Amino acid sequence: MKTSTKTLYAQLQQHQKTMKTLSLRRLFEDDSHRNDRFSAETSGIYFDYSKNHINSETLKLLCKFAEHRKLSQAMSDLLSGKHVNNTENRPALHTALRFQGKPKTEQEFMVAEAKKKMSRLVNSIETQQWLGFTGKPINTVINIGIGGSDLGPRMITQALSNYKKNVDVKFVANIDGADLCDTLIGADPETTLFIICSKSFTTLETLENAHSAKRWIQQQGCPDKQLKQHFIAISTNLPAAKDFGICDKNILPLWNWVGGRYSLWSTIGLSIALAIGMEHFEELLLGAHQMDKHYATAPLQNNLPVLAGLLSFWYSQFWGCSSYAVLPYAKRLSKLPTYLQQLDMESLGKNISKDGEPINTPTGTVTWGTEGSNSQHSFHQLLHQGNQLIPIDFIMAKKPMSPLIHQHAYLQACCIGQSQALLKGKTLADAETELRHQGLDEASIKTLAPHKVIIGNKPSNTILIEELSPQNLGSLISFYEHKVYTLGVLLNINPFDQWGVELGKQLSQPTYQAIIGKESNTLWDSSTNSLIKKARS
């Protein structure tokens, strides 16, 4: 660590010691305008970060650290297409995909062209011009892809199920054949279309599933020369996609300047466009673009993704937080935590700086969570009474997501009730009074009350979105993307590579050969050896 970095760390460490003595309860009591001071709003997203262990001094110090890391410069480098992905020597231009207006850069032209192609495909399926091998229109689309080619489209399609068009869109990712087989139950081969999503057209899971899907439709009577009526590819590897039997005009391009975990914004978004219509896909892009503009222009101390990044940095570096929980109070956002796991952990789960130096301070934290209010009846016990500090993002929508409006009011009340409870806690005296009201004898009260004490003082953000619409969801995802980039800059990490995942892939190949009995390699440790033998038997 450089001396200047050390100095700033030391200042923040010192400041943390002060903040630790000030409870959240106290911070609210001392400042009736705390909420105004520590909240910000843009593009349908209201970000309340007042229930955190911060004051204006904290933000000042954190912003100072951000300036030390040249955050503003890094933000403009990202958005202007500089090679911010230094280890792969290329830009990270997911923002170009949602650019609005006349294309000017090379990438913007490529995107505009690809979007036309996407639009044509969506239109031909929607208007039932695209026909299956027996002349029937398509009513089921199965997206075969994994990682970024799966999680984003899957999450968004569920989140926006209200906007569903006539086509059923399903997703298959896992190499486990049960994934494809279960998805094919009840599917009609005559009206089913597969989208094969693999940048390289070599991804193990995707290609194995694609070949199994092909065999299935062949066995169900599709003649070879009509296979092309049931497959679209999204890939840079044109020859391989053609070899598979997909015709030129049904292969959509992908670009190496879009990382896998950002690819929902690219042609990989085709399944989303088929599910909700191209017009709503455009709204999703628009929402994301609005957040991009906010990220590009708002001052740091009023910039939502920057603030969220600074807070995560504050907790991971100075409060010992090793994970954070995302709790969307919306059934249809139940896949958001899984989506954010990839975005956050694949980007920041590194122990080496972008300059190749080992990092000894904490880096990426674990992102986890499930939807509220379900989560309250599951793991919230640990959030309230456990002894680790876990910052939380509560997410809720203003408008109801169903006609059951009073249930939406309860949903909001549950969400707000939790952040309140985490902040306030319950004192021993309160617990005793409560038990006394219940008529317990003094001996029982003395025994039981300590178990009911809740320390409180637990931090959380609340993210209130206007409604679960394509546009607001676009803004929300873009918010998290830029938060992660901000953290990358603060941690001095390249958030766009993922070298760590290669080795496992490499080792699975000889392991596979050994399992199917083609190779007997004794280089493995005795555990691996024995597992291979058992798997084989």
Next chain:
Amino acid sequence: MKTSTKTLYAQLQQHQKTMKTLSLRRLFEDDSHRNDRFSAETSGIYFDYSKNHINSETLKLLCKFAEHRKLSQAMSDLLSGKHVNNTENRPALHTALRFQGKPKTEQEFMVAEAKKKMSRLVNSIETQQWLGFTGKPINTVINIGIGGSDLGPRMITQALSNYKKNVDVKFVANIDGADLCDTLIGADPETTLFIICSKSFTTLETLENAHSAKRWIQQQGCPDKQLKQHFIAISTNLPAAKDFGICDKNILPLWNWVGGRYSLWSTIGLSIALAIGMEHFEELLLGAHQMDKHYATAPLQNNLPVLAGLLSFWYSQFWGCSSYAVLPYAKRLSKLPTYLQQLDMESLGKNISKDGEPINTPTGTVTWGTEGSNSQHSFHQLLHQGNQLIPIDFIMAKKPMSPLIHQHAYLQACCIGQSQALLKGKTLADAETELRHQGLDEASIKTLAPHKVIIGNKPSNTILIEELSPQNLGSLISFYEHKVYTLGVLLNINPFDQWGVELGKQLSQPTYQAIIGKESNTLWDSSTNSLIKKARS
């Protein structure tokens, strides 16, 4: 902490310092029988724990600690119905539910009686004697419950979808009306049956959804006097269930000696029995019972749940691990991590000992994960190159779960490849050689190689189940339940209460009143106040 506890902690701390210097690679190189030494097997579950930072001395010390905590006594107390749930002064008798043989205890008689009732209900629906309001047989069952009344049945129904009978079983939990509304899309009121699961028959989410379901079926033409043909209740609150309109013979009992998170084994298992048939539900119970017997009789150092508990204790107390990942390499087990989140975190997320003393050592850790191989394309980057230590449970099945057998071999290879990669890592020299093979120039190699280094030395368990059958799944769940109980004993925590979740529930009530405009309470902090205002507008 007592002196004797302190002494044992100090010994283990000292021993950890030694173990830290011995890499997993080294431990395997030094002992070609390591895998035999550190694996155990029972009831279709093979538990390989050799890829952990342990040697025989570690186990000796951990067992010594377990004896200090009187683990064996505590185990027999649990199984013999002692009041191990001391803060609620009752036994935790989930094991009685899966007891095999002639009932002897009071609880066993109650269980046998309830099972008969369950069986009768399942039979009448399966044989189409149970008819809806227009005389048609039931083909869709919607289970309305939350927490333990939802997660277990939901997870198992998905896991055992291969065993599916004629009835479609669906689940609704969330207070968000979108959950119920989305589930009702396409449902036929004439052939849909609801199971309302709430011990108290007052759980907010469950009762709101139950009332909405009732309104739906009424609006769809069901006459009031025939409502009883569409509702079953599982509850201890008979009067409330009857008030709702459910008739006596369709109310199944529940008992206060079964905690919510264990209730899948009780009458709450009705949805499982309807999904897979009573005979397979019995197999599930049998598998769990076999693990119970193993837990009761196997010596500590050969006892699967005990070993798993000791290892978690080792990592949480002496290696600073604050979370652990569950990675089932099986698509149909994708809900297992969410299920285990409740089991583990609700049981152990406490900061107070069972005797009411504050605990200053770590207690419950965060349980998280998603299914492999998907997870490899998401967060595994952090597992491989992040700088926190996260122990992992890999779970895989020997037998394929679909007819796509070669994909199963790949699935196994992916799983085994990951634990291998996490153990071995990749050295700088290896990374450089690799890049040289790819034809990179020396300058580029020097820049890039450090990013490809993987430290390795990351611990994991591999749990190999014979097949994803009701019996094996029963054993697996029971394994985790007893692991959690073991941890409770080691941490000196009562794992059966959950006092921490009360406050949030309490605070959501006045918050709801405020949102619907019935109350204007200014006691709230400015953040909560402002969120209520915004939610209301």
